[in-house]
Every structure is written in structure tokens, then in C-alpha cells.
Amino acid sequence: MFFSRISTRRAPALGKPLLLPSLIAALLMPVAAHAFDPFVVRDIRVDGLQRTDAGTIFGYLPVKVGERFTDEQAGEAVRRLYATGFFSDVRIETANDVVVVVVQERPTIASVSFTGMREFDAKTITDSLRQVGFGEGRVFDRSMLEQAEFELKQQYLNKGKYGVEVTSTVTPLPRNRVGVSFEVFEGEVAKIREIRIVGNEAFSESDLLSELQLTTPGWLTWYTDSDKYSREKLEGDVETLRSYYLNRGYLEFSIEPPQVTISPDRKDIFITFTVNEGKPYKVSDVKLAGELLGLDAEINSLVQLKAGDTFSAERANATSKAITDYLGELGYAFANVNPNPVLNRETHEADLTFYVDPSRRVYVRRIQVGGNTRTRDEVVRREMRQQEAAWYDAGDIKISRDRIDRLGYFNDINVKTDPVPGSPDQVDLNVDVKEKPTGMINLGVGYGSSDKAILSAGISEDNVFGSGTNLTLQLNTSRTNRAVVLSHTDPYWTRDGVSRTTSAYYRVTEPFYNNDGDFRVKSMGLGMNFGVPISEFDRVFLGVNLENNKLTTYSNSPQAYQDFEREYGDGANAAIFSLGWSKDTRDSALAPTSGSYTRLKSDLSTLDLKYYMLSAQQQYYVPFGRSYTLALNGMVDWGKSYGGNAFPVIKNIYAGGMGTVRGYEGSSLGPRDTLTNDFIGGSKRVVGNVQFYLPFPGAQQDRTLRWFAFADGGQVYGGNDNIKLGDLRYSAGIGLSWNSPLGPLQISYARPLNDKPGDDTQSFQFQIGTGF
Structure with a gap:
């Protein structure tokens, strides 16, 4: 009988995981063999298999039934089977011209679990370990376990956590399986205690350090985390220094690899950059x-x-x-x-x-849309400004991508240019999109600092049946306003991009500050509005709303509402014609970081209510780096009646609170009623806002969640009052904005800067459904 076996002992680990597979270890060990005479194989049998198919074994053997079998082939068979990594032991036995392959299978990994891990989610680490060959369903191997521990530690080292400790536990399970558990002690992130720059002569060390993303601890680093070491940030800072010098003419500048040292307790990091400046050119x-x-x-x-x-x-x-x-x-x-x-x-x-x-000039043969499982091709194609069979235009392609992004139907848009094989002057444009849910059903309870409790329910679909049209039914109620609104918008009512919005609404309005039923205004209306594009960024709006208003007053109603009832009666109809123009170059409608928005609008009311209202708004967004944005907003409204009647008080506009001047109670600025001293708004308004956005810590994936500091100013004026900038009220404060599932959310804390006696102030305010 012939016996051949290769030992499975491992060499000791020298401070790092054993990365060589068991095949190498096998090749370095002698094969114990007893010479035997070659023979013709009558049969081949395999013993010890539990999961592996016998056909897999036969495929690795260098001999088949009916062929001669030698001791050299026996050694080769053992080496081949070890090389698969499936087995911890392999023996070949022979008797009566029968070859018996005896194997001991390695166990498979049935489960991988983690305890004590807070820095990463389990799925991220599991995917990372799979990249090194360790995961559920894989064959268990001690060397792979050590490599998995090493990979897990590397993930933490990249985050600056040098005190991390990883302990693995292997638990045998039935059917030759094992469960692997990693216990992680994360430790604290090592902080940077000192950063030195050596070799600089043209620029001071303080100037260079101010350019770096990494810093030593300071009064704001609890917020920025810039004092926590990160390898990615360090590599970025090396490139920052290189760019700083190259942008100032130092063409021979070079920088050595940074020297990073850590204190014995693994809590402090010391970094040294060594630069060779050269001379400016x-x-x-x-x-x-x-x-x-x-x-x-x-x-x-x-x-x-x-x-x-x-x-x-x-x-x-x-x-x-x-x-x-x-x-x-x-x-x-x-x-x-x-x-x-x-x-x-x-x-x-x-x-x-x-x-x-310039290479060759090409034209676009075909535009292909992919990834849209629900949205129709035409919804994407009609936003394309690059046309098929036209010369390739990079500018039109960029505009096309931005227009598709602004639809709001997709999480990701990728536009690729692929050459057409065999046609050097043609390319295909592939527009790959990733759809996101566009419909929403909500039922909830909200709270506004002005309107108090708000009950809302609604259903909306921005992409009805993939057609690109919007249908919305919204119900809401608050202390001062209750409304039911049904609207439908078709952004491509015509092939030229003329939009049409039809709406029907019912609203009930009561006083802002007295809850005793001083008056009640009920409004019902139907509207149709059109938007006509005149350029890529400009649109003209026109439309008409037919409205019926019914006023109910009481003995304690404000004098302005009693005067309105005497003049118009308890009911008044209006046909309100609207004409306006807007220009929008913002990079996003939800969380803009650059661009501007301009809107001019005029309303002319006929029938019982005779008045007109002119409105203007201008916004600018100025980026400062990749994470900071300065936003400027200005609004002016000017209304006047005609036909001999006073401006209708039910059409007054208000200021104060979220959306206008924070720090003052909602709708509390401007004229008061002569009888009740209630705030009744006015027909003229001036508002200005300055807001500086900062990133929210840990919200890199959600750019709509941002801190901001702000300053507001504004005032409301009555019909007979002149606009005086000296009457403006000012405030300043800080806040938080987020595009929540219920709509834009803003929370602010403001302090009035020049409040007068009688002003109603309110420092803390928040509102859902309010934007900048």
C-alpha cells in the first residue's frame, strides 16, 4: 500500500498575517512516499467528502481509469488537491489496482458577526472582507482569518483609530461549518497635536498651515473634526501644498512623503511635511x-x-x-x-x-436611454438639447443632463459618449438613469410657531404613470388656515415645452392672534396657468383664477374688516389675471449652492375686487469652496386698488416670522387695526435676507441638511403709507434647514436688533414647508 501526505502546519506569524496560501506551505514540505510499482488503474474511489462533488476531485487527478499510475502522479495529485484550498488533509491509498483518495474538507463559514463596532455598519465591513476572500459560504482558512483581521484593522486605521483591537472567535457548527465573530474595541480617534512644515522660505508656516484640511485642536474642531487624523485628508493636503506652490510659479517644487509619528499611547499624531520650494518662474x-x-x-x-x-x-x-x-x-x-x-x-x-x-469631429448617431423602468423614454428625450444626427455639442449635452436632473425623477444620471465601431465620425450618446420613488402619501401632525398645530394629509405623484406630469391632492388645517387643494401640472402641454397647471381650492382664514372668531374668510377658486419657455433659463407665466370670497364678521371684528363688509358686502367675486417672468440658473431647487433666481409677477383683479399687485424677488447663491454658500434674497411687493374702492383687506400681505423677518412673531409687522389693535397686514412689503450655509457634521450624503447664520430685515406698509427704510425691523441668528420627507424644514433662533415698543418678538421659530 502506498501512503502520501503533506503536513498542514503553518509557519509562525511574524507580526503580520500569513498571506501565503496552503499550497506554498505544501510545496515547501517533503512528500512522504513509499515507492511502488506503476499499475493500471482499475477504479478510483473518494472518501471523506461532505459538500464537494466527487467530479471535482476527478477533475484534479492526473490519471483516469485504464491509465498507468505512478508515484510521481500520486505526489502531483496531492499537490493539486491541496491547491484548491478545499481540504485540510489529503491522502492517497492504493490496493488491488484501486486508487482511494481520502480527504478532510475544510469547514465553510456559516456566519460572520461583529460586536462593539459603531464606526462602520456591518454590511460595509462584510463587503470589504469579501474582497479579501473571507465571507459567508467561503471555505474557512486560518490564514484568511488573519487577513480578515488585518483588513478590519486597516479600515479603522484609515479613520485615524490607532488604538483599535480586534479579537476573532471561531465556533464549530454542525455539518462541518463554523461561525466567526469579531469583537472590536474601537478606541479613540488619534488627534493631531502638531503639524510642522520644513524647508519653506517663500511662505510662512502659518500661511501654509491655513491651507491644509488637517489642523491641530482648536475651539471649532469639535465641529469640523479637522484635528482627527485621516490618511485620505493627509494625501489631500499633500496635493494642496503642491497646488499652492505651482499656482504661484514654483515649477520645481517637490514634497517628500509626510512623516507621521504616533505617541506611545496611540492618542497623539505628529506630522511633518518637508518641502523643496525652488524659485518662482x-x-x-x-x-x-x-x-x-x-x-x-x-x-x-x-x-x-x-x-x-x-x-x-x-x-x-x-x-x-x-x-x-x-x-x-x-x-x-x-x-x-x-x-x-x-x-x-x-x-x-x-x-x-x-x-x-482636436482629434476628429463627430456627430451623434443615436441617443439611447437606459435604466428607466417606469418613466417613459420621451420624458427624458424631450429634455435633451443634443439632437440625433447633429454635430456633437458638449455644451448642449451638459444642459441636457442638468435639465434631466431638475426633473427630480432620478437619483443618478450618467451621460456617456461611446464611439461607433467602424465609423470614426460617429458616436452614440448613452443616458443611463437610476429612478427614485416620485409618489408620496403622507398623513401626519406638524407644528408651526405661528400656526400652532397643523394636521396634514395628502397624496402626490410627480411622475404619473411615467408620463412626467404632476397630480397633487393636499389637505391641511391649522389655527388660522385650513385648505383643500387639487392641482395637476403638465410640463409639456405642448411639444414646445409650454406647461399648464389647473387647480381647484377651498380655503378658510381666521385671525392670527385672536382665537375668539373675530372674522372668517372663505375662498373657493378655480385656476389655470401657463408657463411659456423663452430660453433655457427664462419662462413667462400667465393665467387666470376665478374666485369667490365670503366674509363673516362679528361685533368685535377689526375695523378694517367691518369697512370691507360695508364696501363689498359679505361676498365678493374676483377674476385675477396673472402675468410674470422668471429666470432660474440655480444648480438645485432644493439646496442651491450657486446661481440665481429672479421672478417678476403682476396680478390684476376685476369684477367685485378691483386691485393690482406687483411683486419682485431676486436671489443669489455664491459658493465659498465646496461646502459653504452665501445666499442673498430680496422681495418687494406693491399693491393698489382702482375704481374708487380701498385695497381689499382680505388680500393684504404680511411679514414677520419664517420666510420674511425671523425673530418677530409670524405676520406681526406692519399696520394695526384702529379698533382692535390687531395686525392686519398691508398692501406693500419690503424684505431682505442674508444667509450663510455651513455643512452639518456627519451629513456628507445629504447636502440638504445644513446649518446657517442669517440676518433679516423687512416691513409691511398700509395703502396710504410711504415705504420708509427707516421703519424696517432687523434680526440676526442661527438655524438649521433640511429637506425632510414632509417638505422643507427650517428651524431658527433669532434675536431682534431694533424692535420697538409694541412689537411682538419670538426667538425660536420653525416651520415645515418654508424655504429661503
């Missing part, structure tokens, strides 16, 4: 080379560096991008522009040449 000449397509003047106008300027890598790259984008708009989808500075080290000047390679 000026641009001696700027040239264009390559194929310019006769567009020398046009391309030259895009160059941002001139002779005599200090070299700037940022401006050089911006020039390359501008030329590439320009050529892309002309159909050169694969244009390439490379800046190449040639250094004169004696004079410290650089000749800068932009090599332009």
Missing part, C-alpha cells in the same frame, strides 16, 4: 501649437496666461479646459489640450506652449 512667452482649425483668434481669447505673468498651474489647466470645452461645442468630442512649460533655469522664465489636438 514667470511666463516669457505663450504659444499655441498643433491643429488649430483656423480658429487661432478664438482659441487665443481663451488663454488666461500672458507673457510677464507669474506661472499658475491653475490658470494653465483652466485654459486647457476652456479650449477643450470650446472644441467640444464644435463637435470635437475627443479634443485634447496639453500645456507644456519649458524652463529656463538661469532666468527663471518659462515658455508655455499649449498643444492642441
Whole structure:
């Protein structure tokens, strides 16, 4: 009988996991073998299998039934079976011309669990461990377990947690399975105690440190976490220093790998950057080379560096991008522009040449939409400004993607350009989208600092049957306003993009501050409004609302409402014609970070109520870096009656509270009633807001959740009052905004800056359904 076996003993771990598979260990161990005479195999049998199919074993054997079997083949068979990683022991026995393969299978991993892990969710780590071959259903191997522990520790080290400890427990289970549990002691994140920059002469260390994302502990680092070490942030800071010098002409700048040391208790990090500055270079000449397509003047106008300027890598790259984008708009989808500075080290000047390679001009053969399981193709296609069978235009493609994104139907939009095989002058445009739920049913209880309890219920669908139209039914009630609104919007009522909105509503309005039933206004109406696009960003609005208003007054009603009833009776009809214009270049309607919004509107009411109202609003959003935004907002409203009647008090406008001037109670600014001293609003209003947005800690995936600091100013004026800026009320404070599932949510804490006796102030305010 022949016996062959390879030992499964492992070499000791030298401070790190054993990464070599058992095959290597097997190859390094001698094979114990007893010579035997070759024979013709009459049969092959396999013993010890529990999960592995016998056919798998036969596939690895170097011999089949009817063939000669030698001792060399026996050794080869053992090595092959060990190499699969399925077995912890392999023996080959022979008797009466029968080969018996005896194996002992390694157990499989039935479960992987974690305890004490708070920094990561289990799914993220499980997916990471699968990348190194360790997970449920995999064959259990001690070396893989050590590698899994090493990978888990690496995840924590990347987060700056150097005190992490990982202990694994392997529990045998029936049917040759094991359960693996990792117990994690995370420890504290190591904080940066010192950052040094060595070798700098042209710029002070404090100036360079102010450019870095990583910092030492300070009074605000509890919020920014910038004093917690992160390898990704460190690599980013290396590139920040490199860019800082290259943008100031230091073309020979170099930086050595940062030296990172940690204290013995693994709580403090010390970082040293060593830089070699060189000398700054000026641009001696700027040239264009390559194929310019006769567009020398046009391309030259895009160059941002001139002779005599200090070299700037940022401006050089911006020039390359501008030329590439320009050529892309002309159909050169694969244009390439490379800046190449040639250094004169004696004079410290650089000749800068932009090599332009437009490649070939192409046109779009086909636009293909994918990923839309519910939304119709035409809903996406009608937003495309790039047309099929037209020259490729990078500008139109960018606008098309932004328009699709603004629909709000998709979580992700990816536009790819793929060459057409065999047609060098054609490309296909693939628009891949990832749909998100667009319908919402809500039933809830809210609370507003002005309207108190708010009960709301509604159903809305922004993409009805995938058609791109909106249908909404909304019910809500509060202390002062109750409403039922049904509306339908078709953004492409015509093929040219004219939108149509039809609506029906019923509203009941009561006083803001007296809950004794001083008056009640019931309004019922039908409306139809149209929006006509006149450019990519501009739209004209026009429409009409037919409305019936019924007023109920009491003995203690405000004088203004009693006067209205004497003048108009207890009921008044109105046909309100609207005309307006808007321009919207914001990058997002929910959480804008750049762009502007302009809206002008005029309302003219006829029939019983004769008045007109002119309104204007302007917003600007100015980004500061990638995480901060300055928002500016201004509103002016001016109303007047005609036909000899006073401006109808039921159409008065208000200010104070969320949306206008925070720090004052809702709708509390402006004129008071001569009889009851209630706030009754006015026909004129001026409002201004300044808001600075900051990122919310830990909300990197939700850009709609942001802190802000603000300053407000505004006032309301009666029909006979002149607008006086000296009457404005001001406030300042901080707040939080979030696009919650129930709508835009804002919470603010404000302090009035110039309140007068009789003003009603309110520091803490919040509201759902209010935007900036």
C-alpha cells in the first residue's frame, strides 16, 4: 500500500498575517512516499467528502481509469488537491489496482458577526472582507482569518483609530461549518497635536498651515473634526501644498512623503511635511501649437496666461479646459489640450506652449436611454438639447443632463459618449438613469410657531404613470388656515415645452392672534396657468383664477374688516389675471449652492375686487469652496386698488416670522387695526435676507441638511403709507434647514436688533414647508 501526505502546519506569524496560501506551505514540505510499482488503474474511489462533488476531485487527478499510475502522479495529485484550498488533509491509498483518495474538507463559514463596532455598519465591513476572500459560504482558512483581521484593522486605521483591537472567535457548527465573530474595541480617534512644515522660505508656516484640511485642536474642531487624523485628508493636503506652490510659479517644487509619528499611547499624531520650494518662474512667452482649425483668434481669447505673468498651474489647466470645452461645442468630442512649460533655469522664465489636438469631429448617431423602468423614454428625450444626427455639442449635452436632473425623477444620471465601431465620425450618446420613488402619501401632525398645530394629509405623484406630469391632492388645517387643494401640472402641454397647471381650492382664514372668531374668510377658486419657455433659463407665466370670497364678521371684528363688509358686502367675486417672468440658473431647487433666481409677477383683479399687485424677488447663491454658500434674497411687493374702492383687506400681505423677518412673531409687522389693535397686514412689503450655509457634521450624503447664520430685515406698509427704510425691523441668528420627507424644514433662533415698543418678538421659530 502506498501512503502520501503533506503536513498542514503553518509557519509562525511574524507580526503580520500569513498571506501565503496552503499550497506554498505544501510545496515547501517533503512528500512522504513509499515507492511502488506503476499499475493500471482499475477504479478510483473518494472518501471523506461532505459538500464537494466527487467530479471535482476527478477533475484534479492526473490519471483516469485504464491509465498507468505512478508515484510521481500520486505526489502531483496531492499537490493539486491541496491547491484548491478545499481540504485540510489529503491522502492517497492504493490496493488491488484501486486508487482511494481520502480527504478532510475544510469547514465553510456559516456566519460572520461583529460586536462593539459603531464606526462602520456591518454590511460595509462584510463587503470589504469579501474582497479579501473571507465571507459567508467561503471555505474557512486560518490564514484568511488573519487577513480578515488585518483588513478590519486597516479600515479603522484609515479613520485615524490607532488604538483599535480586534479579537476573532471561531465556533464549530454542525455539518462541518463554523461561525466567526469579531469583537472590536474601537478606541479613540488619534488627534493631531502638531503639524510642522520644513524647508519653506517663500511662505510662512502659518500661511501654509491655513491651507491644509488637517489642523491641530482648536475651539471649532469639535465641529469640523479637522484635528482627527485621516490618511485620505493627509494625501489631500499633500496635493494642496503642491497646488499652492505651482499656482504661484514654483515649477520645481517637490514634497517628500509626510512623516507621521504616533505617541506611545496611540492618542497623539505628529506630522511633518518637508518641502523643496525652488524659485518662482514667470511666463516669457505663450504659444499655441498643433491643429488649430483656423480658429487661432478664438482659441487665443481663451488663454488666461500672458507673457510677464507669474506661472499658475491653475490658470494653465483652466485654459486647457476652456479650449477643450470650446472644441467640444464644435463637435470635437475627443479634443485634447496639453500645456507644456519649458524652463529656463538661469532666468527663471518659462515658455508655455499649449498643444492642441482636436482629434476628429463627430456627430451623434443615436441617443439611447437606459435604466428607466417606469418613466417613459420621451420624458427624458424631450429634455435633451443634443439632437440625433447633429454635430456633437458638449455644451448642449451638459444642459441636457442638468435639465434631466431638475426633473427630480432620478437619483443618478450618467451621460456617456461611446464611439461607433467602424465609423470614426460617429458616436452614440448613452443616458443611463437610476429612478427614485416620485409618489408620496403622507398623513401626519406638524407644528408651526405661528400656526400652532397643523394636521396634514395628502397624496402626490410627480411622475404619473411615467408620463412626467404632476397630480397633487393636499389637505391641511391649522389655527388660522385650513385648505383643500387639487392641482395637476403638465410640463409639456405642448411639444414646445409650454406647461399648464389647473387647480381647484377651498380655503378658510381666521385671525392670527385672536382665537375668539373675530372674522372668517372663505375662498373657493378655480385656476389655470401657463408657463411659456423663452430660453433655457427664462419662462413667462400667465393665467387666470376665478374666485369667490365670503366674509363673516362679528361685533368685535377689526375695523378694517367691518369697512370691507360695508364696501363689498359679505361676498365678493374676483377674476385675477396673472402675468410674470422668471429666470432660474440655480444648480438645485432644493439646496442651491450657486446661481440665481429672479421672478417678476403682476396680478390684476376685476369684477367685485378691483386691485393690482406687483411683486419682485431676486436671489443669489455664491459658493465659498465646496461646502459653504452665501445666499442673498430680496422681495418687494406693491399693491393698489382702482375704481374708487380701498385695497381689499382680505388680500393684504404680511411679514414677520419664517420666510420674511425671523425673530418677530409670524405676520406681526406692519399696520394695526384702529379698533382692535390687531395686525392686519398691508398692501406693500419690503424684505431682505442674508444667509450663510455651513455643512452639518456627519451629513456628507445629504447636502440638504445644513446649518446657517442669517440676518433679516423687512416691513409691511398700509395703502396710504410711504415705504420708509427707516421703519424696517432687523434680526440676526442661527438655524438649521433640511429637506425632510414632509417638505422643507427650517428651524431658527433669532434675536431682534431694533424692535420697538409694541412689537411682538419670538426667538425660536420653525416651520415645515418654508424655504429661503
